[in-house]
Amino acid sequence: MKLIARRIWLQVHLYLGLTAGLIFALAGLTGSILVFEHAFDENLNAEMMLTENRGELRSLGEITALAQQQFPELGHVERIAVPRTAENVYYVRFKAQSRGGKPSSTEVFYDPYTAAALGQRPERSGLIAWIYDLHARLLFGKSGRILMGVIALTVIISVITGIVLWWPLQKGGWRIAWGIRRNKLNFDLHKTSGLLMTPPLLLIAFTGVYLGLPFLVKPVIGIFSTETKNPQNVTSLLPATPTEPIGPDRAAQLAAEVMPGSELFFVHLPQRADDTYKVFVRQQGEVGRLRGAGRIWLDQYSGEVRATRDWNKFTFADTYYRIQLALHCGDAFGFGGRFLFFVVGFVPAALYVTGFLLWWRKKMSRRRQLQNRAAVQSGKSVEMSPLAAKLTAEKSSELESASN
Incomplete structure (x- = not known):
């Protein structure tokens, strides 16, 4: 009976590996790049995304006004992203209606010290954006994202079956269970690399289920906790007399007072007379450093706080959903975690190659x-x-x- 069960586990492990394993190998390789996507993107486009200049940082208001004046054909300035290091530049995002009626966005990059326009490109374009689309959606849009969620589920099953198949090998001693023997090189490399990387692989696959299939995960989490939705239709109060907006610099300053110690990411500019400034920040204590969950909506005329989304007030569900991406790419564990996940991204390809060779030689x-x-x-x-x-x-x- 045990032999029959083992054969079943082996067949499940084999065919999941030969099918879903190939896509997981592709996801692993592309994921390794995306762990450091900003660094790769900046170095591939260094002439417009990095600067060697130093000096006094130009203000948000100066850059947005200059961008609107220089590129009116691109539409309206919608958002400005601030430099996070001395080498980084301002990202100014324009939004315009395209011929088909759908809005199109363009990024223009500005030197933060000289206020020189360094270049522009359509938003979500370039090699790194293409790699991200391949990793998250297999270039198939929403259906591709769902497929990647299914692949993540199969990877969890495959890892579990691998552990079940390995478990009896412990009876043969350390060399059989963990060692790498020259006469069984493919088998031992497959076995040992899979075992050593089981925790991060399971974490990547587990978080990948939510990222690909949130409609399956949210009802389960909803049993234990309620998700707090983002404020909707937040507006500014129209003044009785004509009043100039407070400007993005003042909005950023007020947001810092509302959430002390936070790190500024973006300032979203009002597009209509009753719109607000929306400031994006990363608050102290947030999991992960690459993204921020804090949001402050400010009246564009008075600077009054109209709404907030505060990390410190998140429910369990809010926190769970927020940290999935940070866990998925290792950002939740700092730079060391990201580097580990960069290395782990090559493991699925190694497992696929060694597993395929084992199957092919046996065949x-x-x-x-x-x-x-x-x-x-x-x-x-x-x-x-x-x-x-x-x-x-x-x-x-x-x-x-x-x-x-």
């Missing part, structure tokens, strides 16, 4: 056995390799000696 061995058996049954001679011929001769000699 070829069985095919040769069937061919030899068929040849013997038909009375034809079978061409053997020198090693096989030597082994056969030795076996025949042993049988003759035994008969004598």
Whole structure:
């Protein structure tokens, strides 16, 4: 009975690995790049996304006004992202109606010290954006994202079956369970690398389920906690007399007072007379450093706080959903965690290659056995390799000696 169960586990592990494993290998390789997506993107486009200049930082208001004046054909300035390091630049996002009626966005990059326009590109364009789309959606949009969620589920099953198959090997000692032997190199590399990387692989797959299939996960989390929705239709109060907006710099300053110690990411500018400034920040104590959950909506005329989204007031559900991406890419564990996940991203490809070689060699061995058996049954001679011929001769000699 145990042998039958083991064969079932082996077949499940094998066919999940040969099918879903290939896509997971692709996701792992692209994921390794995306762990450091900003660094890769900036270095691939260094002429417009990095600066060597130093000096006094130009204000948000100066950059947004200059951008609107220089590129009116791109539409209206919608958002400005601040430099996070001395080498980074301002990202100014324009939004305009395209011919088809759908809004199109363009990013213009500005040197924060000289206020020079360094370049522009459509938003979510370039090699890194393409790699992200391949990783998250297989270039198939929403259906691709769902498929990646299903792949994540199969990876969890595959990892569990791998552990079940490995467990009995412990009876053979450390060398059998953990060692890498020259005569069983593919098997041991597959086994040991999979075991050592089981915790991060399971974490990546587990968080990938939510990222791909949130409609399956949210009802389960909703049993224990309620999600707080983002404030909707937050507006500014129109003044009785014409009043100038407070400007993005003042909005950023007020947001820092509302959430002390927070790190500024973006300032979203009002597009209509009753719109608000929406300031995006990362608050102290947030999980992960690459993104921020804090939001402050400010009246564009008075600077009054109209609404907030505060990390410190998150429910369990809010926190759970917020940290999934940070856990998925290792950002939740700092730079060391991101580097570890960068390395782990190559493991699925290694597992696929070693697993495929094991399956292929076993398949070829069985095919040769069937061919030899068929040849013997038909009375034809079978061409053997020198090693096989030597082994056969030795076996025949042993049988003759035994008969004598």
